[in-house]
Amino acid sequence: MTPASADPSRPVIRVEIAENEDVVVVRQRAREQAQRAGFSLLETTKLVTAASELARNTLEHGGGGYAELEVCTEGLRRGVRMRFVDEGPGIADPEQALRDGYTTGKGLGLGLGGSRRLVSEFEIETAPNRGTKVTVVRWK
Amino acid sequence: MDRIPILRMGRTLLVTVQVDMHDQLAVRLLDDLTMMITKTRARGVLIDISALDIVDSFIGRMIADIAATSRILDAQTVLVGMQPAVAITLVELGMALPGVRTALDVERGMEMLDDAGER
Numbered sequence: 001m002t003p004a005s006a007d008p009s010r011p012v013i014r015v016e017i018a019e020n021e022d023v024v025v026v027r028q029r030a031r032e033q034a035q036r037a038g039f040s041l042l043e044t045t046k047l048v049t050a051a052s053e054l055a056r057n058t059l060e061h062g063g064g065g066y067a068e069l070e071v072c073t074e075g076l077r078r079g080v081r082m083r084f085v086d087e088g089p090g091i092a093d094p095e096q097a098l099r100d101g102y103t104t105g106k107g108l109g110l111g112l113g114g115s116r117r118l119v120s121e122f123e124i125e126t127a128p129n130r131g132t133k134v135t136v137v138r139w140k
Numbered sequence: 141m142d143r144i145p146i147l148r149m150g151r152t153l154l155v156t157v158q159v160d161m162h163d164q165l166a167v168r169l170l171d172d173l174t175m176m177i178t179k180t181r182a183r184g185v186l187i188d189i190s191a192l193d194i195v196d197s198f199i200g201r202m203i204a205d206i207a208a209t210s211r212i213l214d215a216q217t218v219l220v221g222m223q224p225a226v227a228i229t230l231v232e233l234g235m236a237l238p239g240v241r242t243a244l245d246v247e248r249g250m251e252m253l254d255d256a257g258e259r
Contacts, residue, residue: 020162045194045225052196100234114197114233
């Protein structure tokens with residue numbers, strides 16, 4: 001993934017993810033950042049939906065963690081970068097986890113693969129017992 | 141305790157989702173609706189989601205579960221008012237909500253239930 005420079009005038013918003021209601025807070029904060037980045041309604045909806053899926057993954061599979069959301073720029077383009085970090089069991093086979101329908105639990109298995117389709121860049125760092133860090137960027 | 145209100149209109153149950161639902165609230169709605177269908181002998185369920193800014197895979201699954209459960213209990217579910225941006229995103233996410241009947245707004249949803257003789 002190309003490193004996009006963070007905009008120093010725009011703060012990183014951090015949200016702790018420990019319970020169901022926190023997923024709603026992540027959605028609200030993602031919406032605010034989308035508005036700051038000047039996203040259209042459709043772009044905002046896609047970003048917020050991806051944020052919801054990834055925050056739920058952090059909660060359900062990672063046992064909780066946090067999200068960091070920021071407006072970023074690269075040349076003339078603007079976007080929103082979201083990072084979801086947990087210290088849970090990690091994922092042994094990320095490629096398999098990204099496939100639609102792959103699920104370890106009660107979900108539909110659309111969380112990772114589905115959210116990847118809703119963003120421009122998607123990166124996952126994980127290993128068994130090493131937690132999971134998912135970083136996504138959606139450009140305007 | 142947080143709950144989504146369920147209104148009864150004749151033999152139809154009307155649910156207007158007006159808050160950003162967390163997962164437990166969505167699960168509770170499925171439970172409450174299932175009990176209400178049986179208790180009121182409802183033939184139709186109308187779910188208005190025009191106030192919802194997003195529907196993710198969890199809420200989508202709850203909607204599909206409500207439709208499937210009501211069908212087993214001999215009631216028809218119609219989902220109304222989905223915003224266009226929500227529909228586009230939901231399909232891209234991989235959820236086309238098969239088996240869920242939809243209408244553009246409450247009025248058309250009611251007509252749909254009328255036509256089916258479900259009211």
